Amino acid sequence: MPAAASLGLPNVRGRVPLLAGLAIDSFGGGCAGPLVLLFFNKVAGIPLGTAGVMLTVATLFSIAAPAVVGQVIDRVGPRNLVVAAQFAQGLAFTGFFFGRSMWLLFLCALVTTTGQRVFWSAIFSLLADVADEGERDRWFGLGGMMQAGGFALGALVAGWLLAIGGDAPFLIAMALNAVTFYLAGLLLLRLHPSHHQRTYQDSGPAPLLRKDKTFLALIGANTLLALCTMMLGVGVPVYVAEALTVPKWLIGVLIAATSVVLATGQTLVVRHTERRRRTNVMVVAGITYAVWALLMALQVHIAAGWVVPVLVLATACYAFADVLHAATNNALSAAISPTVGRGKYLSYWQYSFTFSSVLAPAFFAQLFEVRHELPWMALAALALIASLTIYVLARVAPRLSSERI
Numbered sequence: 001m002p003a004a005a006s007l008g009l010p011n012v013r014g015r016v017p018l019l020a021g022l023a024i025d026s027f028g029g030g031c032a033g034p035l036v037l038l039f040f041n042k043v044a045g046i047p048l049g050t051a052g053v054m055l056t057v058a059t060l061f062s063i064a065a066p067a068v069v070g071q072v073i074d075r076v077g078p079r080n081l082v083v084a085a086q087f088a089q090g091l092a093f094t095g096f097f098f099g100r101s102m103w104l105l106f107l108c109a110l111v112t113t114t115g116q117r118v119f120w121s122a123i124f125s126l127l128a129d130v131a132d133e134g135e136r137d138r139w140f141g142l143g144g145m146m147q148a149g150g151f152a153l154g155a156l157v158a159g160w161l162l163a164i165g166g167d168a169p170f171l172i173a174m175a176l177n178a179v180t181f182y183l184a185g186l187l188l189l190r191l192h193p194s195h196h197q198r199t200y201q202d203s204g205p206a207p208l209l210r211k212d213k214t215f216l217a218l219i220g221a222n223t224l225l226a227l228c229t230m231m232l233g234v235g236v237p238v239y240v241a242e243a244l245t246v247p248k249w250l251i252g253v254l255i256a257a258t259s260v261v262l263a264t265g266q267t268l269v270v271r272h273t274e275r276r277r278r279t280n281v282m283v284v285a286g287i288t289y290a291v292w293a294l295l296m297a298l299q300v301h302i303a304a305g306w307v308v309p310v311l312v313l314a315t316a317c318y319a320f321a322d323v324l325h326a327a328t329n330n331a332l333s334a335a336i337s338p339t340v341g342r343g344k345y346l347s348y349w350q351y352s353f354t355f356s357s358v359l360a361p362a363f364f365a366q367l368f369e370v371r372h373e374l375p376w377m378a379l380a381a382l383a384l385i386a387s388l389t390i391y392v393l394a395r396v397a398p399r400l401s402s403e404r405i
Contacts, residue, residue: 010135010142014192018130021187022123022143023150025086028180030154031161032093032173034237034255037361039170044100048238052365054102058109059358065117066354070209070347078126078343081118083188089115090181096174117354121347124330128342130191137331141266144326148262155259159252209348214397215336217389219352222329224386225282226356227363228289228379229322232258235364235375236296243372244299244307254315261319262326269327278332279394281324286387288321290380297376336400 012019040051069081088111095108124140131139157176161169209215237251295314299307330349337345367375394400 010131010138012142015130017187017190018126019142019146021086021184022146024180024187025184026147026150027154027157028093028150028177030151030255030259031157032154032177033151034155034158034233034251035162035170035173036096037234037238037365038241039096039174040105043167043170044102044105046102046105049365049369052361054106055109055113056358056360056362058106059113059354059361061110062114062117063354063358065114066121066347066350069118069121070344073122073125073343073347078122078129079188079191081122082126083185085115085119085122086181086185086188089119090178090185093174093178093181097171097178113357116357117350120353121350124334124346124349125343128334128346136334137270140330140334141270141327144266145263148259148266148326149264152256152259152263155252155255157252159249159256162251163249209344214393214400215333215345215348217393218333218336219349221386221389221393222282222349222352223355224382225286225289225325225329226353227359228293228318228383229325230356230360231293231364231375231379232318232322234360235368238364238368239296239299239372239376240311243368244311245304246307246311250308250311254311258315258319258322261323265323266327269323270331277394278328278335279390279400281328282332282390283387283394285321285324285328286383286390288317288324289383290387292317292321293376293380293383297373297380300372 037048037051037055040046040054041048044051046054073081092108092111092115095104095111099105099108123143127139127143128136154176158169158173161172232255236254240246240251240254241248292314295310295317299310299314302310329352330346333346333349334342337349363378364375367378
């Protein structure tokens with residue numbers, strides 16, 4: 001067996017610009033993403049609760065993006081949408097670097113969240129298009145690995161920047177993220193048409209998808225699991241910096257360590273779970289997310305000497321859950337989507353991440369201000385609800401009961 005095949009890797013010949021673009025984009029995201037909420041608070045002087053609400057409201061305005069993408073993706077192609085999203089986000093983070101006005105920062109946040117929604121609504125269709133026959137799941141895994149690897153390096157830089165102190169770390173992170181968005185967009189423009197252009201078909205009106213109760217229920221369950229993934233960047237930096245007595249540089253190390261697992265494990269997960277139901281993998285991921293959240297809630301109630309060991313254990317649980325979820329959720333959505341209209345279904349699947357992005361900042365900030373452990377306890381309950389929902393659906397919906405990787 002060729003080494004690439006044994007590692008679960010697809011054929012990447014001629015498609016390296018896409019992989020490089022994903023890694024560079026994610027490097028900027030790893031550097032700046034975990035610092036955005038703190039940037040609003042420390043640099044712009046906006047109270048933490050207000051900043052969380054601002055980011056949530058900005059994301060609310062972008063909530064229509066996946067539906068719009070679903071209507072046009074089969075006509076304009078996913079590559080063009082991804083490139084446009086990269087340049088738009090680059091402009092937004094340029095605005096973060098120069099702006100201090102609350103309204104300007106809100107406008108930049110609005111452009112950023114809309115660009116994110118367009119990117120995530122189109123990228124998996126692009127990965128499906130570049131894949132050779134039978135390698136679609138492997139491309140989902142490899143794309144996720146490149147993003148996680150870039151994010152890990154960016155998170156290490158973020159941790160190093162935090163150790164400097166003052167406003168400089170946040171400004172450098174915003175500038176780096178802007179540059180990486182521009183570079184990623186330019187790289188994707190170099191992707192040869194023969195590797196991404198396909199004959200697109202009109203997938204029919206959106207109401208056809210809205211009648212698919214099984215798919216919509218899965219979107220709901222995945223929204224709760226996606227909320228767990230958002231907490232690594234939204235909740236962990238604030239929780240560790242404000243509620244725990246540990247060095248702030250530990251934030252970058254924990255996020256980077258998790259990203260390393262994602263950067264090295266997704267294709268292996270795809271390969272080694274190929275004889276199992278994707279729904280079962282998702283259930284295990286949800287249960288493990290719940291364990292992680294409970295361990296995080298425990299941090300404020302244990303002796304100081306146990307904080308770092310338990311934090312490391314909690315991060316290991318999160319990494320295990322996240323590699324299962326990341327390698328499986330998009331493959332599940334693609335597997336149960338109709339052949340005609342797959343682009344639209346994959347775009348609407350991203351509503352699970354859109355809704356979780358809307359909820360995450362306010363969910364964490366508001367509950368954190370009541371009691372520091374409260375957002376983690378609520379998150380554990382939601383993760384268990386998601387697992388139960390997927391478990392039930394897999395046994396009552398015919399298309400899921402027979403589903404295999």
